[in-house]
Amino acid sequence: MKVLVLGGDGYLGWPTALYLSRRGHEVGVVDNFARRQYDFELGAESLVPIASLQERIRVWQAVSGRVITPFIGDLTDAEFVYRVFREFEPEAIVHFGEQRSAPYSMIDRRHAVYTQVNNVVGTLNVLYAMAEINPAVHLVKLGSMGEYGTPNIDIEEGFLEVTHNGRRDVLPYPKQPGSMYHLSKVHDSHNILFACRNWGLRSTDLNQGIVYGQVTEETAQDPRLATRLDYDAVFGTVLNRFIIQAVLGHPLTVYGQGGQTRGMLDIRDTVRCIEIALENPPAPGEYRVFNQFVEEFSVKQLAELVARLWPGGARIDYLPNPRTEADSHYYNARHTKLMDLGLKPHLLSETLIESLFEVVERHKDRVNWEAIRPTVDWRRTHNAVGQVGMPVSRG
Amino acid sequence: MKVLVLGGDGYLGWPTALYLSRRGHEVGVVDNFARRQYDFELGAESLVPIASLQERIRVWQAVSGRVITPFIGDLTDAEFVYRVFREFEPEAIVHFGEQRSAPYSMIDRRHAVYTQVNNVVGTLNVLYAMAEINPAVHLVKLGSMGEYGTPNIDIEEGFLEVTHNGRRDVLPYPKQPGSMYHLSKVHDSHNILFACRNWGLRSTDLNQGIVYGQVTEETAQDPRLATRLDYDAVFGTVLNRFIIQAVLGHPLTVYGQGGQTRGMLDIRDTVRCIEIALENPPAPGEYRVFNQFVEEFSVKQLAELVARLWPGGARIDYLPNPRTEADSHYYNARHTKLMDLGLKPHLLSETLIESLFEVVERHKDRVNWEAIRPTVDWRRTHNAVGQVGMPVSRG
16 A cells, blocks of 8 residues: 655654555655754754654665655645645555644744644645545544543543434534644544545544554664654653653652543554554545544553652652643543454553663663753743743744 | 724624724724635625725714724734734724635635634634733634534534433533534634633633624614625625525525525624623633524525515525535524523514615625626535636635
8 A cells, every 4th residue: 555654754653654664555754854843942852863764764775675755845835745645646644744742832822823723734735635636545644532631421432422302413522622732633633524524535533642662663673763752841741751750860740640541552552553544444435533542541650650660769749730631530531443453452561661761771861851841831821942941932 | 891803894893893882882993804805806895885994984983973993904913913902902802803704715725724724823813812911801702603513413502411321521512514614613612712721711602693684773874884795605695695686686596405504693683792792701711602693594495585575586596505514404503692691683574684675776786797606616626716707816
């Protein structure tokens, strides 16, 4: 299958491109390197050194004998998107190509507007390119479990059967996203559902939980194939961040009481879930949602687990929660559709955490300590980010 | 009260500004004249001639002795928005300042992207200006009944009480908007709800039905105070359009079988609903939704009513529906909150329709006949609009 991976230079996009390439698909990668640009802005780069996309692709060809085609450009540039569609002629698209950090979107007005415009317009351009050039293409879109928020009822996979005043319907699941970033994903979901119904497009929206881990079978084959690992408070996700903090001897930074419960998955399950979605496309006109995670943990549970496993232990700091979110709430989210299609999950193991301790240990000298503690407060409309504590604004 | 009317030069914004000014409020009007610009693009101007904003304001001062302050600029320009907030110091904002036509948003990709970016970014800038400058401001935002789509259950006012697997919650009402425009309103609704919860802002979202009529007590005081009346297939709304078609001797253009049922209201109720919302502000942090319409009609009912009332009758043409929408569906939408707060609705009357016949009769020579029949097909991604049938694109 010809698969175009949008955002294929990022934390998950790159391992996905390698995984699909190794399984014999013809893979193209689209990226504008926005994620590498954020590093300059925040003064915090990947803990694990990463090669340029061009070098990654060269090394992969040397290691595997397989070709990955790069397309360098911006999804908000419609002419670029249409050109790539015409040149590569994808049968499926895996769309990681969005600004993906909630704190980044909450830095200030400019970052909020950037996040929503970048994500929504990029996805609109992809939908129009599909409608105009090849409506049969299957769009596998990365959404987020954070779109749902924390309702007091069970979370279903995308849709909810409602009985009301004696009548019944199946409706899009009501969303209560908790950041400008999560809002952008909800906007995308509505736009994609409409495009599927209106033009007969087909899409799988993967509402993904929080991913941990850094190594896949493919990235392990050469250090220059490594994917990024973020430790900073803006892009570092919760379990990865705790592991890095433990190794550094930095207290584990729990926001609030740590009762926030979230669905999580191993990076090796992310790439497999994408493959499962690709292998089982929806019908024309169908918009389908899979909740993509395998276990639920509270933030406090994760911190305690890491603190217990790190030799000598780690201190846990309960910081005032910089986010406006419930830190004690009901949480029970369905996640059976990917299992039903064959996902065999990697459950969180001590071995995985210990192997991450080793990865971090090798690179811990690269850390900018100032980037670890959260500086983006949801209640403020101006937040200071960047390595010397100065506000940095996007033009 | 100091009230800023965003989009105050438009079909409803201008009568609202006059109405509030007459009731003793200090009114500012913000507009970038985008709506007048669309006229050039589409080759179809208001059937009733309209004066410039500056002349309207001069005449209003002469007629009423009251001052309206104009601010000319674009809501997507944050510096402009912040400057207006600091200069005018509004206590309340009435936000009509969005691209408001579903067909316009469905012309092609550029118009879809323009509509979503213009509407979403403009509203984000307003929300940030409120959060940063004065969170006590009450935002009265114009949403649309079209946000809900046509679910098979009763439509509630913004929120739905759901019982699911034995648990209960009140959640945002699930939305199924049917155009890129209606999607932009849904995006706004999610953004505003978040802003209220996150920063303690207060907002009333008025999910308005289809407005008919053209005359209010205030606009009737001088021909130069008239508001616009659109007859074209892109901006003309259904009842107004049928009335104009009848007077012109053009068949009434019903899309599909005309079973589409929609909530409707008189323009004189629009301005009163705004006043009611302003007089009864929500609590800080509260996001409140009122469904703003007073009666439900099917499109076929409206066509038959107009055909019956026009002397000599009118032909009804049932055209292939250019939109992707159900033209036979369940529809029962709650609309009690504004009534409970004191709205005394103008129900649709023969007198009102006959008075509109007269308005149209006076100006019927201004019509561009080519703009009447629908040319925007929801299923196509390129549609021809403009007076000589040529596609016109927005740069």
